[in-house]
Amino acid sequence: MIDTHSGYLAAVEAISGGTGPIAIDAERASGYRYSQRAYLIQIFRRGAGTFLFDPPAIGAFTELNELIAGEEWILHAASQDLTCLREVGLDPTRLFDTELAARLAGLPRVGLGAVVEDLLGIHLAKEHSAADWSTRPLPQSWLVYAALDVELLVDLRESLAVVLERDGKSGIAEQEFASVLTRDFVVVRQEPWRRLSGVHAIRGGRNLAIARELWQARDAFAREIDTAPGRLVPDSALVAAARMVPESKRDLAALKDFTGRASRSQIDRWWDAIQAGMASDDLPVLRVAGDVLPPPRVWSDKNPDADKRLKTARTRITEVSTDLSIPVENMLTPEMLRRVAWTPPEPAGKDGIAASLVALGARAWQVDATAQVIADAFVEASQTPQPASEPES
Template identity: 60%
Template sequence: MTEFTAIETYEGLVQAANALRDGDGPVAVDAERASGFRYSQRAYLIQVYRRGAGTFLFDPPPIGDFRPLQEAIGDVEWVLHAASQDLACLREVGLDPSTIFDTELAARLLGREKVGLGAVVEDILGITLAKEHSAADWSTRPLPQSWLKYAALDVDLLVDVRDALANELVEADKTEIARQEFDAVLHREAKPAPADPWRRLSGIHSVRIPRNLAVARELWRARDEFAIETDIAPGRIIPDASIVAVAHELPRTRRALSELRTFSGRASRTELDRWWAAVERGLATTDLPPVRQPGDSLPPPRSWAQRKPEADARLRAARAAMMAVAEEHHMPVENLLTPELLRRVAWTPPNADAASIGSALADLGARPWQIEATAQIIADAFVEASQSSDPASEQVS
């Protein structure tokens, strides 16, 4: 049985980088984080495979400087599965590809129903991957041998999967589509941090009084500060439900907070002074947050029929047309065009012609192939929706 070890030294990294430089073809890359356990989204293990070189596992924290590896493979195509999940933590240590092949995205574009790595590997190669360590705490040290084996297998087969999917993309005449999609993932800008991140608390929509929202906000801030200090996932300190429960109850004393049964979590009592200070700030502040936050988000489509019926008609007509086009392309409709983009042009439409629709979609970030495939369809659907809702057209008919 092969024993796997994680490289922990700069010298070991240099040796591995030299071997990978001398390998053949694209490199398979994967990263393991400790989501749900740690506050940070840093990589706690990085796996790299290249034909002719083999598989290498790297322990990022003790290595620190990954420049030799970047110099060795930076100009080679990187094969990743669900690249958008790993690019940020790879870039954090200085690893940044110039081109990528995303096996999950390729599987989506080819219309596969199951696109998880295990399902794709089994479907293409007939090999079953065990996924029992996918949600493990990868900040654990030392890493168990079974975890290292699991991590190595994630990249050992990825280049073979890439080659098979690339052939299928050629057969389906989707190579250029995939190239544009991969490039969009690689160069997608990170979303700006929300102005009020505490509003993402699960269940916060049930709190509708400014004073109560202020308490929730102060508790969220206190929890976030403590999570950063300890590098522990916020939900493992006190869950969102506990913060929302306190916001509803508004305990007026430290003792009342401690006796609140719905206020739970591993640090709900050990850090009680911290939480009570936050509650006091929320109760005393004059900076009360509004119940609703102004923004450019659209109302939920279920409300369109009453709020803006003409937009609802456009959206319904375009959705039906898009479903038909997606079936023709044998891919999910959300890959044909991001639903948010369709909603935006339906809510505030440009002129109902393909050129205007295409220009609006381009401004929103749609890729050229998406515009070519959908702009005329959307324009026709908007015209149809307008005519069907026009009383004059009904009288003529």
């Protein structure tokens, strides 16, 4: 592993002597660390070889980015790695995503190991995929595993390109790859504490205020020591404390459901959070109004016409998906379809549907493949009579 600045500069020089695209991957410590930073970056280029970089030791990758930014970068599931790569100054301008390409090619399995096995006939062991990559020193077996993740990407890219070209999907793939490069994958939520698993079971504004203060206390501590929040105190423990509202620090410590490795060692921190929630004048509302559609399971009651439009259009798009051998979720995101079904444009013909899809971020190929289908489905749905209601007894 390259963990010195001089070693990094020597690697940049070696990479400059290679040819063709850049295969790149990153390993994080998700589930172990608070941050989503890269703890290992792997690069392969024909004629140069394989390089394993230690990002915390090296810092910024400015020189490398200046060298390779204009080349095609090959990543598998780029959406998972682009944020941590950009964090260290590595930002591609051209992309080939082998995971996305495998989806568009209609392969039944799109994990790296499965695609390599299907197209190259090589079995990749994936036993270290969930490892703590912040470990130092990294075991040799982990480094071998990490190197193999990039050493076959160029060959895999070439095999996938042949399949896409054969099936007339090269243009579709180019649009999808370009779209990935324009996206910011950092999600900023207005009230992130509402993502607590089980928060829906908490009743009352005061209890929600306690849950909020507990979540914020845990988040601040996790950030401070760079540890995944759930490894300190799980969501279920915070929810249990917010629901039960212990009357003293002793009661909190005695609460059986308040678990986690920091549940007792940081008891003062959690008790302070509960007291802050009890004293707060800023009580959260139970439900947040926003631009969120109701779940489809309740559409038949809340908006029967939209329910018929959604179900009919979903069936028709599934048929197109089957014809093209492209997963239905790649044909059009479920959220896009739900939005045009809930509030169809006026008029709801092909052009109106197309304009709505473009406004929602659909790519040109998606609009071409689905706008007329959706418009026809909406007409069909409007002509379908409502099921007769059961006579009252």
